[in-house]
Amino acid sequence: xxxxxxxxxxxxxxxxxxxxxxxxxxxxxxxxxxxxxxxxxxxxxxxxxxxxxxxxxxxxxxxxxxxxxxxxxxxxxxxxxxxxxxxxxxxxxxxxxxxxxxxxxxxxxxxxxxxxxxxxxxxxxxxx
Amino acid sequence: xxxxxxxxxxxxxxxxxxxxxxxxxxxxxxxxxxxxxxxxxxxxxxxxxxxxxxxxxxxxxxxxxxxxxxxxxxxxxxxxxxxxxxxxxxxxxxxxxxxxxxxxxxxxxxxxxxxxxxxxxxxxxxxxxxxxxxxxxxxxxxxxxxxxxxxxxxxxxxxxxxxxxxxxxxxxxxxxxxxxxxxxxxxxxxxxxxxxxxxxxxxxxxxxxxxxxxxxxxxxxxxxxxxxxxxxxxxxxxxxxxxxxxxxxxxxxxxxxxxxxxxxxxxxxxxxxxxxxxxxxxxxxxxxxxxxxxxxxxxxxxxxxxxxxxxxxxxxxxxxxxxxxxxxxxxxxxxxxxxxxxxxxxxxxxxxxxxxxxxxxxxxxxxxxxxxxxxxxxxxxxxxxxxxxxxxxxxxxxxxxxxxxxxxxxxxxxxxxxxxxxxxxxxxxxxxxxxxxxxxxxxxxxxxxxxxxxxxxxxxxxxxxxxxxxxxxxxxxxxxxxxxxxxxxxxxxxxxxxxxxxxxxxxxxxxxxxxxxxxxxxxxxxxxxxxxxxxxxxxxxxxxxxxxxxxxxxxxxxxxxx
Numbered sequence: 001x002x003x004x005x006x007x008x009x010x011x012x013x014x015x016x017x018x019x020x021x022x023x024x025x026x027x028x029x030x031x032x033x034x035x036x037x038x039x040x041x042x043x044x045x046x047x048x049x050x051x052x053x054x055x056x057x058x059x060x061x062x063x064x065x066x067x068x069x070x071x072x073x074x075x076x077x078x079x080x081x082x083x084x085x086x087x088x089x090x091x092x093x094x095x096x097x098x099x100x101x102x103x104x105x106x107x108x109x110x111x112x113x114x115x116x117x118x119x120x121x122x123x124x125x126x127x128x
Numbered sequence: 129x130x131x132x133x134x135x136x137x138x139x140x141x142x143x144x145x146x147x148x149x150x151x152x153x154x155x156x157x158x159x160x161x162x163x164x165x166x167x168x169x170x171x172x173x174x175x176x177x178x179x180x181x182x183x184x185x186x187x188x189x190x191x192x193x194x195x196x197x198x199x200x201x202x203x204x205x206x207x208x209x210x211x212x213x214x215x216x217x218x219x220x221x222x223x224x225x226x227x228x229x230x231x232x233x234x235x236x237x238x239x240x241x242x243x244x245x246x247x248x249x250x251x252x253x254x255x256x257x258x259x260x261x262x263x264x265x266x267x268x269x270x271x272x273x274x275x276x277x278x279x280x281x282x283x284x285x286x287x288x289x290x291x292x293x294x295x296x297x298x299x300x301x302x303x304x305x306x307x308x309x310x311x312x313x314x315x316x317x318x319x320x321x322x323x324x325x326x327x328x329x330x331x332x333x334x335x336x337x338x339x340x341x342x343x344x345x346x347x348x349x350x351x352x353x354x355x356x357x358x359x360x361x362x363x364x365x366x367x368x369x370x371x372x373x374x375x376x377x378x379x380x381x382x383x384x385x386x387x388x389x390x391x392x393x394x395x396x397x398x399x400x401x402x403x404x405x406x407x408x409x410x411x412x413x414x415x416x417x418x419x420x421x422x423x424x425x426x427x428x429x430x431x432x433x434x435x436x437x438x439x440x441x442x443x444x445x446x447x448x449x450x451x452x453x454x455x456x457x458x459x460x461x462x463x464x465x466x467x468x469x470x471x472x473x474x475x476x477x478x479x480x481x482x483x484x485x486x487x488x489x490x491x492x493x494x495x496x497x498x499x500x501x502x503x504x505x506x507x508x509x510x511x512x513x514x515x516x517x518x519x520x521x522x523x524x525x526x527x528x529x530x531x532x533x534x535x536x537x538x539x540x541x542x543x544x545x546x547x548x549x550x551x552x553x554x555x556x557x558x559x560x561x562x563x564x565x566x567x568x569x570x571x572x573x574x575x576x577x578x579x580x581x582x583x584x585x586x587x588x589x590x591x592x593x594x595x596x597x598x599x600x601x602x603x604x605x606x607x608x609x610x611x612x613x614x615x616x617x618x619x620x621x622x623x624x625x626x627x628x629x630x631x632x633x634x635x636x637x638x639x640x641x642x643x644x645x646x647x648x649x650x651x652x653x654x655x656x657x658x659x660x661x662x663x664x665x666x667x668x669x670x671x672x673x674x675x676x677x678x679x680x681x682x683x684x685x686x687x688x689x690x
Contacts, residue, residue, distance in 0.1 A: 021508050022591070022659040027515030044662045066504060068587075091507030092500055110511035 010120060011036035016058035016084065018042075018049040018075060020067045024109065028062065028089075031116050046070045053078040060123060062107075065090040065097065073098055087123040171284040173268055178297065179277045187327040195331065198224050202338055210349050213342040214246035217313070221335050222248040225328050227315035228293075232339060233258065233266045233300075234311040242266040242311065250293055250318055257291065264288070265300055270309045275301040275329055293318040299328060303336040305344055313339045382461075382482040384415050385468070388475045390430075390438050402461070402482055404453025413438075414480070418452040422460075434480045437465035441475050448485065460489040513538060516651060523650040533601070537651070540565055540597035544590045556589040558582045558631065562618060565593045569600055569609055569616070579620035582631055588664050588683050592633070595660060595668075598652030599635050599679055608640030608676050615639050622685070629685040630666075637676030645672040656681075 015037050019025040022044070029039060040058035043049045046067045053061075053075045061079045063072045065088050076086050088097060088106045097106060105126070107119045198220050205216045214232050222230035231247035236258075243258035244251075261267050265281050265288075278298045282289040300314040313336050317324065376383050376394075382402035384395035392411040399415045400406055407415035413435045419427040429435065433444040443466040452458050465480040516537045524530035543564040547556035561584070562577055569575040584592065596618070600609065608614030620633045637643075646653065653670075656679065660666040666683040 020663070021512055022655070022663040023512035023515035023594075024508060025662065026654060026659075027511065027518060030518065091504035091511075109507045110514045 010117065010124075013037040013060060013120070013124070014040040014058045016041050016052065016056045016061040016079070018044075018062070018067060018072060019064045019089070020044050021064075024064075028116075031113050034113060035117055035120070037120075046072065046075070049075045050078065053082075056084070058084055060084065060120060061086045062120075063088050065092065071098070073101060076101060076104075085123045085127045087119055169284045169286075173284060176278050176281050176284050177276055178279045179275070182277055182299075182324060182326050182329050185323055185325040187325045190327055190330075195224060195334075199334075199338070202342075206342060206345060210342075210345045214339075214346055215248070217335065217339055217342055218246040218248040221313060221315055221332065224331055224335075225315045225324075226322060228318040228322070229295075229316040230314065231255075232311055232313050232343075234343070235261070235270075235309070245311075249316075251291065251316065254291055259285070259288070265298060265314075266312045269300045269302050269312050273302065273309065275299065275333065277324060296320060297322070297324055299324045299332060301329070301332045301336040303339040303343065305340060305347075310343060311339070312336075379481075382415070382484075383479065385477055385479045386413065386434065386438065387477045388438065390435060390478075393477065399482065402459065402484060403451065404455055404457065416451040416482075417454050420450040420452065420458070422448050422450065424450075433463045434465040434478060437467055437480075438475070438478050441467050443467065451482075458486075459484055460486045509541075512541065516541075519651040519654075523648065533651075536597060536601055537594065540593050541590065544593035548586050548589055551583075553586055555583040555585055558584050558589075558592070558620065561589055561593060562596060565596055566600055566618070569604070572609075574609060574612070574614060575600075575616045575618065577618050579633075580622060582620070582622050582685070584631065584683065584685060588666075588685070591655075591659060591664055592681070592683065595656050595681060596633075596635070598655055599677070602652060603637055603640070603677065606641070607643060608637035611640055613639050614641075614676075631683045631685055633679075633681040633683070635677070635679040635681075637678070640676050642674050643672050643677055 013035075015032050017025070017028060017032065017039060019028055019042075025042065025044060029042060032039060041052040041056045043052050044067075049063075049067060049072065056079075061076075061084050063076055063079075063086055065072055067075075072088075076088075079086055086104055088101070088104055089109055089111075090097075090106060091109050097104065105119060105123045107116065111119075202213075202216060202220055206213050209216075218231045221227065227249060229247065229249035229251035231249075231251060232245050233242040234245040235242055240261050241258050242261065242264065244255060247255045259266055261270075264285055265276070265278050269276050276299075278300070279296065281295060281298060282291075288295070295316045296319055297317045298314055299316075300312045302309045302312050304310065313332060315324065315328070315332060376396045377398075379396065380398060382396065382399035384399045384407070385393050387393050390413045392407055392409055392413075392415060394409070395407050395415050403415045403417060405415075405417055413429040414432050416429075419429060419432055421427050427449060433447045433449070437444045443464070445464060446462075448460060448462050450458050450460055461482045462485050463480055463482050465478050467475055468477045468479055470476045517534055520530055520533045520537065524533060544556070544561065547561045547564060548554075550556075559577065559579065559581060563570065566575055566577070570577070600616075603609040603614070603616060608616050615638050617636045617638075618633065619636075620631055622629060622631050624630055649657075656668050656670055660668045660681060660683070664683055666681065668679065668681050670677070670679045
């Protein structure tokens with residue numbers, strides 16, 4: 001798949017984003033837009049995330065594992081039930097995932113645009 | 129010779145000859161050793177007895193004087209050196225009766241044999257030897273309960289052929305304690321030089337009464353010595369047990385012992401305290417209530433390290449386990465079970481020490497959490513830096529502009545971190561936070577800060593620093609801080625009760641150049657407009673008034689979870 005094809009394949013993809021640090025939220029939102037995707041929902045805390053996860057009209061979710069000291073796995077559970085593929089973002093690396101979520105994709109912060117793109121592509125392909 | 133020590137008690141293994149192997153010649157004693165006693169003999173007892181002859185022989189003339197002297201010496205010896213009285217008695221008999229050998233045979237405790245407790249004369253090398261109770265001259269004397277004179281007893285008792293020189297004649301007299309015969313006193317003639325007579329019998333009978341007294345004295349002495357030794361060793365044992373107990377009690381570690389089957393035989397106070405229960409002597413394998421492996425699986429007591437040490441008879445080191453007390457609390461510990469062996473090397477039990485490592489485990493867990501948390505924060509901070517670099521790059525007019533902007537923003541973050549680190553990342557004082565952030569402008573004298581003391585939580589501190597930095601750099605580029613006449617007042621108030629408190633910051637520029645609303649939304653305006661709201665649930669109102677920029681920021685002062 002060429003870069004152009006990859007970009008095309010992600011065009012219009014609706015993304016659910018949960019990230020509690022505003023500068024990082026901005027960065028990821030910009031990256032999402034640069035990839036031709038659009039933000040379905042963007043939340044910064046656990047209660048907003050739990051609420052939005054039930055209703056979001058997203059093709060993929062990018063979840064910060066730690067939302068202000070609270071882990072985002074309950075949010076992930078809702079998204080999983082709704083069949084929305086999940087890409088975890090974390091400062092902890094794969095070691096930060098609970099056993100139940102070990103097989104899910106993780107992207108470690110900070111990450112550049114091309115790593116982010118391939119992570120989204122992988123998540124969409126494997127649809128976990 | 130007949131070796132009593134090695135072969136008796138128990139009649140069986142006395143070195144002996146079979147009756148039919150009795151050598152005919154005195155010069156050729158057999159070297160043959162036969163392991164078992166022959167209970168019957170072809171030679172009848174009467175064939176070797178000459179007792180009746182005692183009275184037929186002409187008696188020696190009695191020497192009462194030397195006899196009296198001898199008994200005086202014996203009596204003295206009985207009180208002065210009771211330990212050697214039997215030997216003294218044998219020597220006296222040898223002398224008074226002018227015999228070749230003399231001695232005393234004593235019945236063993238189990239009454240299966242006689243041993244030669246004292247011998248003087250030619251047979252002295254046989255001291256400690258003996259004869260079986262039921263197959264020998266001494267036994268015959270006790271059976272017939274009277275003195276007997278033997279001639280060449282080896283004809284009936286072949287094993288006595290080894291007791292050289294052979295006995296031409298042997299005169300034996302029993303002696304008693306109460307009514308019980310306990311031994312014999314005897315004299316032997318190894319050649320025809322001496323032939324025992326009635327006078328010899330009388331003297332030996334006198335001595336047998338003395339032998340009875342000497343025997344009792346010796347037994348008493350032995351008993352006393354034995355009990356004293358037993359008492360001494362008991363006392364020493366008690367003392368050493370007491371010392372051991374004190375030593376084990378003084379140890380801060382839990383210590384207990386078991387027998388070879390794993391039954392608890394001892395535990396110290398620290399063991400009971402560690403177990404959180406009163407262990408019982410007889411508990412199996414361990415003093416603890418319940419055990420778990422480090423990974424949380426239950427560990428049956430019969431598989432605990434102490435059980436392994438006992439079952440495999442080896443020390444078990446380097447293990448860790450978790451003990452649960454009856455109250456539900458859990459303690460990590462390192463056991464050190466070590467088998468105990470007796471002097472023969474046989475397993476007789478084991479001792480175990482349980483070292484409480486709960487605090488170390490807690491510290492390890494906390495340290496791992498801290499390292500994880502630090503990693504999380506560093507990675508998020510780097511992502512924030514990445515964010516501001518990327519966003520600054522999008523709006524920078526030049527490389528120089530980019531560099532100045534990025535540096536300023538990173539430094540603003542750094543100043544917030546400084547203030548927060550001073551308070552263990554719990555909170556920051558708002559006034560100090562603003563002073564540090566705006567320090568370059570404050571020194572020029574055209575910026576004034578005013579407000580009450582108030583502390584803000586970490587996320588608010590970071591966002592306020594960055595927001596105010598954006599306002600200040602904007603003012604320095606386009607607004608009141610770009611001209612010497614311009615002024616900025618930054619003031620704040622605190623409203624509301626605890627729980628619902630909030631801080632209101634007001635940034636007001638005046639006397640600067642006329643202001644136009646910005647054409648594009650950069651890092652600063654996004655941060656002010658959305659960041660405060662998104663991250664702090666606060667609000668921002670920014671007005672680009674012609675007289676100068678005014679910005680009001682409302683920040684809820686609730687604890688956050690950062």
